[in-house]
Amino acid sequence: MADKPKPNDLLSEINYTPPSRKWMDTPVEWKKGYYCYGAKPKNLDYIGFPNGREWNVTEQDWKLVDNWKEIFLEGMENLLKKFRSFRLFMDICVRCGACADKCHFFIGTGDPKNMPVLRAELLRSIYRRYFTIAGKLGRIAGARDLTEDVFKELWYYFYQCTECRRCSVFCPYGIDTAEITMMGRELINLLGCCTDWISGPLANCYRTGNHLGLQPHTIKSNFEYMLDDLEEHTGVRVEPTFNRKGAEILFVTPSADFFAEPGVFTCMGYLLLFHQLGLDYTWSTYASEGGNFGFFTSNEMMKRLNSKIYAEAKRLGVKWILGGECGHMWRVLHQYMDTMNGPADFLEEPVSPFTGTKFENAKSTKMVHITEFTADLIRHGKLKLDPKRNDNHTVTFHDSCNTSRGMGIFEEPRYILNSVCNHFHEMPDNTIREQTFCCGSGSGLNAGEIEELRMLGGYPRANAVKYVKEKHGVNMLSCICAIDRAVLPPLIDYWVSDVGVCGVHELLGNALIMDGEKERENDLRGEPLPGMEDKGEEE
Amino acid sequence: MGMIFSLVAVIVLVAIAFMGAKQNLLGLFGVAIPYLAVLVFIAGFIRKVIKWGQSPVPFHIPTTCGQQKSLPWIKHSSLDNPSTTLGVVGRMALEVLLFRSLFRNLKTDMSDGRAVYGSNKWLWLGSIAFHVTFVVVFIRHLRFFMEPVPTWVNAIDAADGFLQVGVPHLLITGVVLLAAATYLLLRRIFNAQVKYISLPADYFPLFLIIGIAVSGILMRYFIKVDIIKVKELTMGLATFHTTVPDGIGVIFFVHLFLISVFFAYFPFSKLMHLGGVFLSPTRNLANNSRAVRHVNPWNPKVKLHTYEEYEDEFREVMKSEGIPVEKES
Incomplete structure (x- = not known):
């Protein structure tokens, strides 16, 4: 615009x-700004459309x-x-x-x-x-x-x-x-x-395993940046593995989480958490996308892209799969994956290695949502947390459409948020949980050329954020969706301003006390923690 | 246009019945058409449900309206997001008997440059009043098709007349049914959004039902008909020993004809929501798709991009980054 x-x-x-x-x-x-560009033939040809x-x-x-x-x-x-x-x-x-x-x-x-x-x-x-x-x-x-x-x-x-x-x-x-x-x-x-914005990611995901078209070496180098930052902020060097056979767990998240801000901060939260736990897990470059633009196209394309997750879990010989924060990704995993590409009889019923909790609700699909996993850890006292590190944030939570109305994940993220930060306020009742408002850019509509439509579609969400900003001084909008993390910042800037957007595991990463960490001065964004504002200047 | 068309259609139907009765075509309007209508209703209803049943439910797609069942210490919403069949039965009962979803209704307005969402239960109230009284009126009419009249039908009848005003006693459900149908009609005419989406198929059943209610009320309280003879006719229909007594009164045939049209029209219209609501996959499935595998009978074979193809394309960069590979070259 x-x-x-x-x-x-x-x-x-x-x-x-x-x-x-x-x-x-x-x-x-x-109306210009209300329609996407059409698909290019090369992308459709690549996926055989x-x-x-x-x-x-x-x-x-x-x-x-x-x-x-x-x-x-x-x-x-x-x-x-x-x-x-x-x-x-x-x-x-x-x-x-x-x-x-x-x-x-x-x-x-x-x-x-x-x-x-x-x-x-x-x-x-x-x-x-x-x-x-x-x-x-x-x-x-x-x-x-x-x-x-x-x-x-x-x-x-x-x-x-x-x-x-x-x-x-x-x-x-x-x-x-x-x-x-x-x-x-x-x-x-x-x-x-099809639209260009949907068909491009489809072709990318089919070929490289992720919507953004990140090839294995690019994924690796994106992680290096994050790991360097983490080391700088915490003094701990995290060393994740890729495509490692014999790991207990395969972790899959939207590729946006290791591509751009503010998603990368959520990803840094995952990395810290898994490292602190000593979780025996691996990333995959082949199944490097949790999201699924096939869902916005045809049931067959959804199945083709989704098949990589089980195929990779089988090849690597993991016991079960853990999934990161994403909206439509989780609707596909929860309501479609087992039907399309199951049964996952080569995997085991998921059990938390740290609490022994059996995730009974995932015993067939064998894939657990990260907020279920983390909430269980916190409940069992397995994490040392310092919520004061998030005291500069007054937080609210945006329920993503798909995890709300296609799953019913409401309490898990709230439990985590209330454990990792001290100031949390809900948006009005008619705008959260099953009545939550969309970010306005889901289902493949996060294209630049329709920004005006997206701003209008996202208005009800922004309107509710504005309400809690004025009423409670909310300055951080947390969510469990990668598309939200990509599209809410410009939406909030347009209608509200001065409210940040983060994943739940970013706030967890801030609050998580790591073994062997140095005195934490910065949050995962490299900004001073509360009470540390002067530190940088002193040094 | 849709409204006028539907109104005229119902007026024409009334005129047809009126003239038919005047012409003494009583066998046609009192026996043949009602039988035909019920036949069309039953066959059409079954055909439609079979048609729905023939299409499978390939994916497990409940709309979840409450907390999922996950960790044991998180209280889960067993009715708005059921995880068991029993929960689904509860959810469906709430939906069918109490219109749970409609009860959530809100009204969105712009006020002072911001969107506000106000409670709006009028549609729920109008709908539930309409449907409940419709059912009671339907049950009350069983007295015309049973001899002796079962005690429970008499009980409902007595309860319906609890006001004890007028002779015969005023039955409250008939009045409420007419009022609720009128509300639903006025809403269609005066709510700009609803008017915009309304089709003739939305006005027609309302006019028809209003016609049925008005003719029924007229017959009971104002233009009296010979009730003994009416029962003779209806019992004849019920026992397949048809008889058409003389001198029942024209208004009865108008009433009966409108009801016949209602029955015959039913299976081809939106009124089939009566059957459809039970089959809605966003409501009648338990949210347990990660615990129990849902099978798609036509799960398609699709072309995949395998790991082997992927590694063949990216092997060199994977090796240079120290990412394990299956084959060295």
Whole structure:
């Protein structure tokens, strides 16, 4: 956003009263900053996706294949047969409107087609027309023909949904727009119309094992930077291993955690924790991505990328898998991985080597969430913690959509936070836990070219942060999601300012007392710990 | 447009029944159409549920609305995020009987440049009043299809008339049903967001149900019909010894015809949420997908990028960084 509109200008434009013109008669207004760039053929070709071509979203001609309509409708029939959720959600909506104002994109943009019910109706109108008896009556039955303009409209709005499932919490039938968006995107991908921002990471992840395309030596050197910093801050040299056979545990986290700030500080927290514990674990460069952009594309692509985790666990001969802080990564691991790539009968039921706790809730998938692992350690008194080291932070916690509404991880991170810092305040009830608001950039929408849309979509989250900043002086927004860590800083800067963003394990890393550590003067960001502000100057 | 269309459609239906009764087509409107409607309802309902059942649930996708069951010392939310079948039964019961999700409803407003979320239980109240009274009215009508009338039906009837006003006693559910349906209709007309998303298929069932309720209330309190003869007809339907007594009154046939249309329309409409709610995979699955493997019957074979291919591409840089490899070259 070179010519960034001012926050108040954007807010004053929001109007929740829909226009008088019927939605079927209202064409898409292609607003710059609201749509992503189209996928490049080289990325689609690399992962074997069909119909890759040079095309431009803003041009009239999308260069769709001649039989695009046939492909779309056949694909739709196929998905209706494969997913009960899809067929059911196409049939049973009563349009009560309970979901309408629950979507962060609707709250932020006021665009009526961002009401979850209407996002679904965009596709439901096609379903009625081609797959129901009544739909043959046409418009009076809420049906419409599939035309190129309709396809473009679907595209526009299915890339304005972050699959956060907030609407599904409020729906009396549990209709889940994430599910509908996923189906819509499957169809979009049949026609080679993925976005550039999603297809790039897909191709990268398929080839190098991670979205960012980091090759083994780059991963290694990124770690060296972190290890040097850690040594400087703590006096302890941490020595992680990579692709080590015979380790007890494989650790997998989003590659963003060892790529850029502030994710790297969370990663440094993991490294300190594992070192202090003496955990027998390894990283993998092949399975170097916990996240899964396949989830935003098609169930098959999700499976292809996810397969690396079990394959690597098997090759290395580990007993079980530990997963870092990430949102959609955990929805895939929790609700999809075992089904797609299991059974993981070559692994053992996870047991904490330090507390003996059996993670019964992960006994089939054999993958444990790091906050479950760490909360258990703290509960059993296995960690020495000095929460005063975080006294310069007044912390709140952003529940990530996927871990909230696709798992129900609420207390584990809060337990850790309350153990590692002294000042913690919740955001208002209607904006946390299962009612949490999306960062506005999930499901592959963290592209630079849609920053305006992301700022608006993230507005409800930022609004709640602003509230606790003013009420409690909150200056640190913690979370357990790598996309959050990447996108919340610019969001908060735009709407709130002066609130940092961190992972839960960054704060843990600050508070963790390491054996053999020197007097800690700095936090993991290299900034002075509370009470140490003058130290740097004295030396 | 959708609203006017639906209103006109229901008025036309009333006119058809009215004229049919006037023309003394009583066998058609009193027997044939009701039988046909029930047949269409049953067949259509079953067909739809089978259709849903034929599509599998490939992934385990409950929407979790509370703390998961993980560590033993963390209190888990057994109803909003059930981990067992019993918990799921509880969650579904709350959903189906008490409209748990709708009870969460909020209203989002912009006020002083910030979004605020206010409690908004009106939709929940209107819906639950509508559905509960609908069920009670339905049960009350069993008295027309059973002889002797079971005690529990009489009990419900008596409870419904607890106000003890008027002759015959005013049955409160009929009035509440009409009021709730009217509320749901007015909401569709006056709430701009709901109006925007409403289709003819949303107005039509409301007008139809309002028509049914109004004709029923008229018949009970104002335009009296011969209730003995009505029961003769309905018992005939129930026992398959059909009979159409003379002189029942036109309003009864209007009432019966609207109900017949309601039944026949049901399986092809959004009213199927009655059956669908039980099948919703975001609500009827336990959140135990890491403890118990969920099987996808069509789990696809996919092309993978294997470790061997990966090592072949990156072997040299891996070796130079001291990362273990499977093959030296």
